[in-house]
Ligand SMILES: NC(=O)C1=CN([C@@H]2O[C@H](COP(=O)(O)OP(=O)(O)OC[C@H]3O[C@@H](n4cnc5c(N)ncnc54)[C@H](O)[C@@H]3O)[C@@H](O)[C@H]2O)C=CC1
């Protein structure tokens with residue numbers, strides 16, 4: 001893992017084509033448009049393509065209106081981001097292979113799909129970078145892991161790093177670690193929202209009004225994370241400060257331990273890793 005070296009250095013982003021502007025591609029588009037970068041977007045159907053104009057100032061080209069939309073968006077783009085589901089990556093890479101500008105960088109956000117599988121479908125020597133962002137990128141608070149393929153120069157990796165720094169923080173990891181990273185930060189926002197849902201439901205079960213349950217729960221998560229961010233002690237110490245000896249929190253934590261919450265996190269991330277490997281194996 002390496003920290004960002006582009007902090008504070010001006011880097012001009014090239015035209016960015018996001019092929020597949022759904023949850024993740026759209027979150028990146030929002031962040032990039034807030035930073036003033038030039039964007040092109042595509043989607044499968046026209047149902048949401050005009051909506052993007054109101055959100056990021058660019059109308060997405062829809063394949064249902066123009067079967068060449070992906071190729072058109074790729075022509076002349078410096079970064080071509082593949083934002084479709086893992087199962088669609090192979091076909092999309094083959095579709096745009098003949099439309100890439102010399103030196104264009106292809107970035108895939110697909111879970112599990114290797115840079116090698118994408119490289120095989122593109123002209124020899126094409127720079128391919130795997131990225132594993134997360135949806136808080138939409139508000140500039142994403143966390144993105146990056147891994148370079150076999151033909152990526154330091155300058156090209158820096159450019160992709162700079163792109164994702166527009167939408168949050170970036171770590172670069174060897175490709176052997178990016179599926180593991182995906183189980184933590186790629187999926188992680190869903191785990192957090194799930195915990196919020198559970199605590200809200202528990203609040204209602206304890207007799208609190210649903211609106212109060214939502215305010216208490218969300219305020220508690222936001223406050224606890226802000227406290228952690230501003231503290232110089234680990235979360236275990238902040239937890240200890242809440243947990244009065246023989247008090248109420250101690251009882252609650254004992255139940256989480258008895259019911260196996262640590263084991264559940266271990267098993268859940270192992271299951272997510274196995275699924276990433278299955279998704280990757282679908283595309284040889
Ligand atoms: N949702 C998330 O939090 C994260 C998702 N990812 C990855 O992002 C990718 C997309 O996932 P989501 O955004 O969740 O899915 P999604 O279903 O919301 O978005 C996919 C988009 O691709 C479009 N699309 C499908 N086929 C297309 C084609 N041939 N050409 C152009 N557009 C096409 C669809 O219209 C849709 O807008 C996946 O590979 C996933 O592994 C990675 C990190 C986090």
Ligand SMILES: O=C(O)[C@@H]1CCC=N1
Pocket residue numbers: 111182186187
């Ligand atoms: O659930 C998924 O497969 C994608 C990858 C990480 C987050 N969402």
